[in-house]
Amino acid sequence: MPYRTHTGAALARGALLIACLAAGRSLAQDFGDTPYVPTPQNVVERMLEIAKVGPRDYVIDLGSGDGRLVITAAKRFGARGFGVDLDRRLVRLSNRLAAEAGVAQRAVFYERDLYQTDLGRATVLTMYLLPEVNLMVRPKLLAELRPGTRIVSHDYDMGEWLPDFQTELAAPGKTVGVGQRSKIFYWVVPARAAGRWSWRLTLDGKVEEFELALSQQFQKIEGTLNAGGSTARMENARLTGEAISFSVRAGEFRYDYSGQIMNRAIEGTVRVNGGGRARELSWKAGRIEAWEPRFTAPDAPPVPG
Ligand SMILES: C[S@@+](CC[C@H](N)C(=O)[O-])C[C@H]1O[C@@H](n2cnc3c(N)ncnc32)[C@H](O)[C@@H]1O
Known part of the structure; x- marks a missing residue:
């Protein structure tokens, strides 16, 4: 600037x-x-x-x-x-x-x-x-x-x-x-979102397990989602206060997640598009591990002590 x-x-x-x-x-x-x-x-x-x-x-x-x-x-x-x-x-x-x-x-x-x-x-x-x-x-x-x-x-x-x-x-x-x-x-002020999160979704009668590894610098979040051994990057990820949203593409499916972070949980919805139809499911994720978000710049001097 x-x-x-x-x-x-x-x-x-x-x-x-x-x-x-x-x-x-x-x-x-x-x-x-x-x-x-x-x-x-x-x-x-x-x-x-x-x-x-x-x-x-x-x-x-x-x-x-x-x-x-x-x-x-x-x-x-x-x-x-x-x-x-x-x-x-x-x-x-x-x-x-x-x-x-x-x-x-x-x-x-x-x-x-x-x-x-x-x-x-x-x-x-x-x-x-x-x-x-x-x-x-x-x-x-x-x-x-x-x-x-x-x-x-x-x-x-x-x-x-x-x-x-x-x-x-x-x-x-x-x-x-x-x-x-x-x-x-x-x-x-962003919520502390960094860490590993997991959840399950039941899609067409089949239970799928998901695990998300999320890194955070201030309100900027990035992450990789793992489902059944295959991985995908989060896209359009946003964190505004406690509100989190992101999309993930896996094959012909696209998942649009949005929810609220509440300490050890996220609650919200996921819209799933694929297999010729769209549906909305409730989304409840649990935090498996909390990571310290980066609230200092990568090139900032280390905090003493
Ligand atoms: C630029 S003025 C802004 C005044 C007001 N906020 C405004 O926008 O019209 C900054 C004010 O901060 C006060 N100030 C400076 N250092 C401070 C400190 N460490 N703690 C509390 N006030 C401080 C100054 O006395 C001054 O009145």
């Missing part, structure tokens, strides 16, 4: 740091953290729309600034949630703005380091941090957020964890960057 070049990232970081310095804060204080730059309101609303935020959602904003993400999620979309920020004045301001907006019960702000924040309640997580901070926080997101949690980031991606969706839009009034434009990146 063009903006991810060293020059682009450095420019963006420079612009943010300049904004920070203009606000009178020291460079030393902000190194490694993200200075305060607000997300333009139209971008806030688009981020929350992309995540399909609604009254059942719990939104957490990491580095919440003046609180606009969580306040808008509460006021316009009926959600609840909280924001955390290191800056006490911004936290006070956010709680005051939430009260003025009539959503103080549903939008709360804490003076807290984002790395010390428990993310377990989130159904939606928002952030506008620096590119390297996104990478530093990525393992925490993958470890603490439940599968299916939606993440929306303003302007910066998460490196090798490719987004499920991204867009760019005009951002009138934006005080950093070039051309008053913003990028939005969207991910769904």
Whole structure:
């Protein structure tokens, strides 16, 4: 992506740091953290729309600034949630703005380091941090957020964890960057699907046994299915949160699987086309063995310890 070049990232970081310095804060204080730059309101609303935020959602904003993400999620979309920020004045301001907006019960702000924040309640997580901070926080997101949690980031991606969706839009009034434009990146936290799975299907009165060896890097899955000694690669494989789907071709038969991963089981349906007809069967798979998914890039340095 063009903006991810060293020059682009450095420019963006420079612009943010300049904004920070203009606000009178020291460079030393902000190194490694993200200075305060607000997300333009139209971008806030688009981020929350992309995540399909609604009254059942719990939104957490990491580095919440003046609180606009969580306040808008509460006021316009009926959600609840909280924001955390290191800056006490911004936290006070956010709680005051939430009260003025009539959503103080549903939008709360804490003076807290984002790395010390428990993310377990989130159904939606928002952030506008620096590119390297996104990478530093990525393992925490993958470890603490439940599968299916939606993440929306303003302007910066998460490196090798490719987004499920991204867009760019005009951002009138934006005080950093070039051309008053913003990028939005969207991910769904993937379930841990990697491992060996097995199941049986009864086709035309005959019981067939299947075994799937599934590898996973973030939401990207690949696998080989073994049935009666012959193997076939998974095709069109998708993992979105806990929802998994893939197709397999074996001779004149084509199997289209779709289901939900629930810890040690997958439940769903399989459409079988072949032998001159199509039918839909229920599909229940059990996990024989769990493998650790690759949530780091192949070329990333090994995690110490
Ligand atoms: C770019 S601003 C984004 C503000 C708001 N989320 C928005 O989009 O309008 C980043 C915010 O993160 C806060 N911040 C930086 N490092 C942090 C940390 N380690 N923990 C909590 N907040 C942090 C800064 O004080 C700043 O207010």
